[in-house]
Amino acid sequence: MGAPVQSLASKTPKRAAQMQSSVNEKRHRRHLLGNKLSRFYFLFSILALCFVLGLVVVFIGKTALLLFAHVSPAEFFLSFNWTPEEDAFGAAAFIVNTLSLTALTLLIAVPVSVGMAVLCAEIAPKWLKSFIRPVLDLLVGIPSIVYGYLGLTVLLPFLRRVSGEGLGDGLLAAALVLALMVLPTICRISDDAIIAVPRKYRDAAYALGSTRLQVIMRVVLPAAKRGIISAIILGMTRAVGETMAVVMVIGNTPQLAKTLFTPSSVLTSNIVMQISNVEFDSSWNYALHMMAFLLLLISFVLIFVIRVLGRKRGDA
Amino acid sequence: MTGFTRTRYTARAQRRNKIATIGFYTLGALVMLLIFWLLFTILSKGLPALRPDFLIKQPEEIDPGGGIGPVLFNSFYILFISLLISIPIGVGAGIYMAEYAPDNRFTGALRICVESLSSVPSIVFGMLGLAIFAEYFNIGLTILGGGVSLALLNLPMLARVTEEAVRAVPGDIREAGYALGMTKFHVIRKVVLPVAMSAIVTGICLVAGRAFGESAVIILTAGLSTSGEMWDFNLFSPGETLAVHLWYVQSEAIVEDARQIADKSAAVLVFVVLLINFIFRFPLWLGNRRKGR
Numbered sequence: 205m206g207a208p209v210q211s212l213a214s215k216t217p218k219r220a221a222q223m224q225s226s227v228n229e230k231r232h233r234r235h236l237l238g239n240k241l242s243r244f245y246f247l248f249s250i251l252a253l254c255f256v257l258g259l260v261v262v263f264i265g266k267t268a269l270l271l272f273a274h275v276s277p278a279e280f281f282l283s284f285n286w287t288p289e290e291d292a293f294g295a296a297a298f299i300v301n302t303l304s305l306t307a308l309t310l311l312i313a314v315p316v317s318v319g320m321a322v323l324c325a326e327i328a329p330k331w332l333k334s335f336i337r338p339v340l341d342l343l344v345g346i347p348s349i350v351y352g353y354l355g356l357t358v359l360l361p362f363l364r365r366v367s368g369e370g371l372g373d374g375l376l377a378a379a380l381v382l383a384l385m386v387l388p389t390i391c392r393i394s395d396d397a398i399i400a401v402p403r404k405y406r407d408a409a410y411a412l413g414s415t416r417l418q419v420i421m422r423v424v425l426p427a428a429k430r431g432i433i434s435a436i437i438l439g440m441t442r443a444v445g446e447t448m449a450v451v452m453v454i455g456n457t458p459q460l461a462k463t464l465f466t467p468s469s470v471l472t473s474n475i476v477m478q479i480s481n482v483e484f485d486s487s488w489n490y491a492l493h494m495m496a497f498l499l500l501l502i503s504f505v506l507i508f509v510i511r512v513l514g515r516k517r518g519d520a
Numbered sequence: 521m522t523g524f525t526r527t528r529y530t531a532r533a534q535r536r537n538k539i540a541t542i543g544f545y546t547l548g549a550l551v552m553l554l555i556f557w558l559l560f561t562i563l564s565k566g567l568p569a570l571r572p573d574f575l576i577k578q579p580e581e582i583d584p585g586g587g588i589g590p591v592l593f594n595s596f597y598i599l600f601i602s603l604l605i606s607i608p609i610g611v612g613a614g615i616y617m618a619e620y621a622p623d624n625r626f627t628g629a630l631r632i633c634v635e636s637l638s639s640v641p642s643i644v645f646g647m648l649g650l651a652i653f654a655e656y657f658n659i660g661l662t663i664l665g666g667g668v669s670l671a672l673l674n675l676p677m678l679a680r681v682t683e684e685a686v687r688a689v690p691g692d693i694r695e696a697g698y699a700l701g702m703t704k705f706h707v708i709r710k711v712v713l714p715v716a717m718s719a720i721v722t723g724i725c726l727v728a729g730r731a732f733g734e735s736a737v738i739i740l741t742a743g744l745s746t747s748g749e750m751w752d753f754n755l756f757s758p759g760e761t762l763a764v765h766l767w768y769v770q771s772e773a774i775v776e777d778a779r780q781i782a783d784k785s786a787a788v789l790v791f792v793v794l795l796i797n798f799i800f801r802f803p804l805w806l807g808n809r810r811k812g813r
Binding site: 235236238239242243245246247248249250252253254256257259260263264267316319320322323324327328332336339340341342343344345346347348349350352353354356357358384387413414415416417418420441444445446447448452472475476479480484492493496499500503504506507510511 | 530533534536537540541543544545547548551552554555556558559561562608609610611612613615616617619620621630632633634635636637639640641642643644645646647648650651652654655672675676679703704705706708726729730732733734735736739740744763764766767770771782786789790793794797
């Protein structure tokens with residue numbers, strides 16, 4: 205745009221100045237328009253995200269609710285009999301297995317991850333911290349299918365040797381794999397929570413003659429409690445929704461996991477094993493969608509708990 | 521008697537403190553060892569046996585010696601499609617949350633939406649993709665379906681990393697821009713985004729790494745087979761990816777060298793993910809160092 209203005213400028217200076225100002229005017233208007241449009245674009249993007257959430261809930265929920273026209277909710281939630289070929293859609297075993305798998309995972313993962321977080325935030329010298337954190341990020345990057353594959357090829361043979369069981373599939377194997385997967389999540393967020401504890405709390409405790417262990421156990425961890433619980437719940441959402449790693453080591457048999465080595469199945473693994481083979485308009489498919497809807501509900505409840513925890517921390 | 525006498529109580533506390541410190545370090549060392557052992561196991565089982573032709577050959581159903589050519593291509597192709605869709609929207613949403621969102625109830629609702637969306641299990645996105653593409657549009661399991669479903673999975677994470685990156689930009693350079701009479705969008709484009717770019721690119725790499733290895737979504741939306749051609753850019757052909765292929769050879773394949781193929785596929789998968797995480801960030805890291813930051 206500069207070139208014609210330049211050539212005009214040499215002929216009639218006054219007119220050139222006018223042109224220049226109109227060019228500026230145009231540029232100004234263009235900027236204002238861009239400013240307005242971009243605002244709409246950014247708003248549109250965030251609304252698109254909400255739309256996707258709505259899409260998920262509506263599509264899954266709509267199909268899921270069709271189930272209760274054929275199967276009573278009592279049967280779905282309370283019966284342990286899952287034999288879709290004979291129209292028995294009792295999902296209680298999957299629900300209980302999902303809950304016990306998550307509990308077992310946390311039982312293994314929480315002490316280790318919180319311990320790592322304490323090491324990272326309170327004890328380790330700086331060079332060690334800047335080594336541990338990227339390595340934990342590395343762990344996040346490994347695809348879940350690779351965890352499952354490692355579980356299948358490394359962990360299961362190991363468990364068979366140690367326990368003397370024939371297969372080794374089951375809750376324990378799945379929980380060990382999941383524990384490794386949620387470790388970085390819990391560790392990094394707890395780490396942040398511990399670092400956020402004000403320095404003066406520690407100084408006060410040290411001034412009273414506490415040892416470092418006492419400071420950690422009686423001052424730092426209680427002060428960072430909410431953050432650590434949020435971290436654990438975030439780990440839970442990951443453990444509940446994880447599919448491919450679990451499906452490879454849990455045995456995929458629709459029954460209640462009575463022991464640590466009973467081949468069983470959880471909500472996610474059952475969905476992925478069966479959904480490709482069923483008709484879309486069948487009670488079987490509706491039942492699988494209802495299981496997915498349950499997963500959604502569990503995740504939303506967990507997110508809600510995190511928000512409540514976060515809000516209270518803000519007030520205090 | 522002064523207050524600094526060593527009593528039995530303080531001696532015990534100090535002893536416990538020492539034991540705990542050793543315990544924490546041992547825990548850390550064990551976890552680090554475990555992680556490196558895992559990486560070593562994956563890479564050492566697959567990489568030494570890896571030949572270049574494995575990366576471009578067709579997978580075989582019956583004869584040994586199959587490759588992973590089309591599935592590797594599909595992995596990148598689907599990743600590319602998903603990023604093409606999700607980056608503009610995800611980054612836009614992140615910028616809105618960081619720069620525009622007023623502090624009110626509406627914004628609170630938006631934030632709940634983003635958090636809920638990021639907690640949705642990936643298998644549910646797979647089912648959504650299946651319902652939309654295979655049932656509603658009736659086009660079956662396709663690369664397009666896989667790419668779009670994967671994009672939906674990426675969205676909340678992209679929005680979050682962008683928001684964090686943009687929020688980390690100091691307010692005073694923004695105000696300098698306003699003082700020069702720049703519009704809000706101009707400030708975002710010329711001042712905020714260039715400063716936040718390295719953090720955004722890092723975030724995009726994390727998301728891309730995750731998307732590259734994602735399997736639960738792809739298995740339901742892009743299927744367990746390929747069109748059997750290398751360099752198949754058709755959006756409507758079935759698009760098995762490398763991660764899904766790893767699952768397939770491990771669970772259903774009858775090839776006799778399935779185990780070797782799985783080992784090599786896993787190694788390639790992890791190698792590419794690490795590559796995405798490091799190579800793309802390397803120039804930025806170098807640039808930051810040169811600037812002395």
